Amino acid sequence: GNSVTQMEGPVTLSEEAFLTINCTYTATGYPSLFWYVQYPGEGLQLLLKATKADDKGSNKGFEATYRKETTSFHLEKGSVQVSDSAVYFCALSDSLPGAGSYQLTFGKGTKLSVIP
Amino acid sequence: KAGVTQTPRYLIKTRGQQVTLSCSPISGHRSVSWYQQTPGQGLQFLFEYFSETQRNKGNFPGRFSGRQFSNSRSEMNVSTLELGDSALYLCASSLQPSGGEYNEQFFGPGTRLTVL
Numbered sequence: 546g547n548s549v550t551q552m553e554g555p556v557t558l559s560e561e562a563f564l565t566i567n568c569t570y571t572a573t574g575y576p577s578l579f580w581y582v583q584y585p586g587e588g589l590q591l592l593l594k595a596t597k598a599d600d601k602g603s604n605k606g607f608e609a610t611y612r613k614e615t616t617s618f619h620l621e622k623g624s625v626q627v628s629d630s631a632v633y634f635c636a637l638s639d640s641l642p643g644a645g646s647y648q649l650t651f652g653k654g655t656k657l658s659v660i661p
Numbered sequence: 662k663a664g665v666t667q668t669p670r671y672l673i674k675t676r677g678q679q680v681t682l683s684c685s686p687i688s689g690h691r692s693v694s695w696y697q698q699t700p701g702q703g704l705q706f707l708f709e710y711f712s713e714t715q716r717n718k719g720n721f722p723g724r725f726s727g728r729q730f731s732n733s734r735s736e737m738n739v740s741t742l743e744l745g746d747s748a749l750y751l752c753a754s755s756l757q758p759s760g761g762e763y764n765e766q767f768f769g770p771g772t773r774l775t776v777l
Contacts, residue, residue, distance in 0.1 A: 581768075588665070588751055588768035634704065647757060648694065648717055649766065651704035 547572040551635045551652035558625055558659050566620040566655045568609075568635035576637040578602075578611050578618040579649070583632045592620075592633070625659045632656045663688065665754050665769035673775045679740040682772045686733050686754030692716075693735040694766060695727060698749040707750075710735055711757065739774075747776045 551568040558564060570578065577596045581589040593602030598613035607622045618635060635652040666685045674680050686693050694717075695707040706719040710729035727737040733754075739746055753766035 588770045591765060648706040653703040
């Protein structure tokens with residue numbers, strides 16, 4: 546079946562440091578890829594997405610490029626802030642053929658802590 | 662527009678009991694999905710409902726069930742609770758019609774279930 550593997554955390558960075566969180570996937574077909582963020586005590590928020598190969602998703606300074614050849618979707622940010630401290634999840638959309646139904650398959654999550 | 666709401670936010674039960682969790686989707690959204698989040702297994706898909714019909718189901722035992730009402734509100738039920746059912750249960754809604762490309766899922770804040 547489909548699966549998502551992302552780097553284990555926790556990751557601790559100083560403010561203004563460069564962030565990379567690696568994500569690779571295994572999938573049949575051509576799924577859409579996502580990064581979700583979860584702040585303490587809250588649900589998941591969509592951070593960015595890419596729906597086909599070579600697409601770059603971007604939002605709030607975060608970027609990720611859909612690399613079909615390496616089956617990767619690494620998250621990057623040039624300068625992190627304390628407010629970026631959260632858990633980040635890489636995910637792909639699986640579809641149930643013929644049913645019009647989609648489900649998300651998630652990685653285990655990477656906890657990011659940014660210190661002043 | 663109000664977001665996805667889940668009630669209750671916190672719940673404590675004992676082994677063997679049953680529990681019902683509720684989810685109200687964003688107005689106009691007819692698809693509701695449920696996910697279980699645990700530290701060990703991460704985020705796992707439970708099931709998805711659309712127009713009162715279960716369209717898709719994850720790999721969970723029959724103790725986990727759900728339903729959707731004509732107003733798109735959804736409930737999930739867990740019977741004969743086990744310690745391992747302690748988790749954050751997240752609900753997500755989307756416009757996802759039958760067929761077509763993936764529509765973004767919007768997540769609620771979750772219900773934290775503790776089984777003692």
